[in-house]
Amino acid sequence: MTGFDELRLDGVRRRFGGQDALAGLSLTIRRGEFIALLGPSGCGKSTALNCLAGLLPLSEGSIWQDGARLDTLPPEKRGFGMVFQSYALFPHLSVRKNIAFGLQMRRLPRDEVRRRTDQALSLVRLEEHAKKLPGQLSGGQQQRVAIARAVVLEPSLVLMDEPLSNLDAKLRLEMRTEIRRLHQTLGLTTVYVTHDQEEALSLADRLVVLRDGRVEQIGTPEDLHERPANRHVADFMGYRNLLPMKVKAVHGPVVAVEGSGLTLEGTAVGPLSPGDDVVAGIRPEDLHEGGSGVPVTVEVVEYQGRELAVEARTQSGDAVHLRAATRPAPGDQITVTAAPARVLVFPS
CATH class of the missing domain: 3.40.50.300 (P-loop containing nucleotide triphosphate hydrolases)
Structure with missing residues (x-):
């Protein structure tokens, strides 16, 4: 050859x-x-x-x-x-x-x-x-x-x-x-x-x-x-949740952000300052149900074999996508949370 x-x-x-x-x-x-x-x-x-x-x-x-x-x-x-x-x-x-x-x-x-x-x-x-x-x-x-x-x-x-x-x-x-x-x-x-x-x-x-x-x-x-x-790139690599938010506080690489009906901590991608407009990227599999998280309302549930794909909506009307082990019903209110290491925060 x-x-x-x-x-x-x-x-x-x-x-x-x-x-x-x-x-x-x-x-x-x-x-x-x-x-x-x-x-x-x-x-x-x-x-x-x-x-x-x-x-x-x-x-x-x-x-x-x-x-x-x-x-x-x-x-x-x-x-x-x-x-x-x-x-x-x-x-x-x-x-x-x-x-x-x-x-x-x-x-x-x-x-x-x-x-x-x-x-x-x-x-x-x-x-x-x-x-x-x-x-x-x-x-x-x-x-x-x-x-x-x-x-x-x-x-x-x-x-x-x-x-x-x-x-x-x-x-x-x-x-x-x-x-x-x-x-x-x-x-x-x-x-x-x-x-x-x-x-x-x-x-x-x-x-x-x-x-x-x-x-x-x-x-x-x-x-x-x-x-x-x-x-x-995040959008193309499976970060289906791309939520517009604002930086609340910065602690080294960890930033606290709020908006879209959510308050989260995430990892900064690039330099950020309090007050900056940002986009928080979270994969559906990294957005977990339960704990003292943010309340969302379930809209659509899809069975995908070992897990269920759930589309829910925050109180401000933004759609979020997550995976669930047990089947919620449309209309149920559940809480969601994500580990800071699994939330990437990009300048908008």
Whole structure:
């Protein structure tokens, strides 16, 4: 497999009609690393992937593979593999012929094409389906064909654009495991686009969170899950309760805040002073029922297996989301509280 030590994006910018779809992305990808580009629709993640692939020219900046400039090369000269959301399989070709197509286009010897195609079929566990047409396969099997077609070329980098978004929940979980297994088995360097934070956390070595074409935070899954840099990253990483409040007092890293019908203590993210407008971020699983907490009124209860998801409303009318072990009824008044270490307080 053709390799590199590092792939570097320097100030990559892409404009459409005078608007920045991607603004100054700088990122170094190390060999064998799995990078997830994460963010909501329109944040620039697919634009970044297409710039890497060579499908979009850069408006500014450059891309380097070790010491060689890459962004001046056409897509076919970059040696990357790409897996699309739509699979993009040839419907009239068998699974084997779909996988072998790229090798044949490179005019490799017939024995080499057969050997590498057999190896790719084995990697994605589709040997018994080799003679079938794509239309005879499930969605998950078709996606595995698309992945095999990309990795059979032994690319230096694999680019994946929301490859699991067309699959049902069970298949998504299975394919997530397959992608991670393939990454570990082959040591593939991978850039993976998704809007699903759970998918990104489970697959990636590092995450790049984008918003409006700009980088909000780059870090390990643990960094972003436990220490989001700002309220926008927190929102994307599962802090469903983002409540407007005001700083009451500051005691080192611990701040007392009030507002939205709640009085809480939390951990400051950035310098804060009494009177500042802030946003308190709390995950639903960190907002607990009981104790001498704040009264809220239950509105909606959803059964989710081992726990219940509850949406309640504070006395000031703000919605809060929590998890409960026992089922409250809509209209019940309960009290909620959260440990200061689990409440992050961001400048608003």
